[in-house]
Amino acid sequence: MHVLTEQELHNLAMNIVGKQLEEEGFEFLAVNSELRKNPQFVCTKDKKMRFVVVKAIEYPGDPKEMDLFMSDLTKMKDHAIKFEATTFYAGVGLVNAADHNLPVYLDEEYLVDYDGLIEI
Template identity: 75%
Template sequence: MQPLTEQELHNLAMNIVGKQLEAEGFEFMAVNSELKKNPQFVCLREKKLHFIVVKGIEYPGDPKDIEFFRADLNKMRDHALKFEADTFYAGVGLVNAADYNLPVYLNEEYIVDYDGLVKI
């Protein structure tokens, strides 16, 4: 069994958020899957620009602990304001479904902890 790399966890989190955005009628203007390069999604909805920062957090990390990313998020928000865009944080928690103490493995069951977008 092969644990997911940091990039694979990030891509999984982006897929989860991307499906939600698509279902909610967001139009993708740009998508960036490069680690530590924000935002991951630049979207348009109802003629309003949205910058969305996605973070994949492996257990025991807490995807709701926004303070850990506060400096990056504030920097992104300040950048977004130049474009009259709203900024959102999407923290996606991922854990091995069989054993919380094990990493998330490729092609194995996992549990998602994601409450949606948080406006910054």
């Protein structure tokens, strides 16, 4: 069994958020999947630019808890102001479906805790 790496969890979270953005009619200007390189998505909708910072959070972490990333998010928000963009945080909780105490494995079921974008 292959435990998903931090990069693989990040990519999974980005796929979940990217699909939501696409379904909501966002147009992607840039996508960055490199860990700790923000934002992950630069997109537009209704002629407004949006920066989206995506974080994969493994159980028992709380994907709605932004405190751990506040310095990153503050830098992003300052950067976004220069581009007249709005900044959003997308925390995606991921947990092994069979046993919450086990890591997320490749090709095994997992649960997602994601409530959408949070404006910062």
